[in-house]
Amino acid sequence: MFMNYTAKYTKLNSGYMGQLIEWPEVITEGKTFEDCRDSLKDALHEMIIAYKQTGQELPVGGELFEPMTVEIDNVG
Numbered sequence: 001m002f003m004n005y006t007a008k009y010t011k012l013n014s015g016y017m018g019q020l021i022e023w024p025e026v027i028t029e030g031k032t033f034e035d036c037r038d039s040l041k042d043a044l045h046e047m048i049i050a051y052k053q054t055g056q057e058l059p060v061g062g063e064l065f066e067p068m069t070v071e072i073d074n075v076g
Contacts, residue, residue: 005061007040009033020044023059 030036
């Protein structure tokens, strides 16, 4: 069975922070974007193992996200 989760990456002074939108406890950092992505995948696998071992249900993935553009000068 496959599940899809949505990763959010934030640029930091020290590199990148990665977090899963649907599972906020899965969070990590890396010096490069690729390092962060790899660490996030590892963290996800470890969290899945921990949840299975403790009998917890995995969060449902597959959220749909859409970027929205707003012209902030014309708001208010």
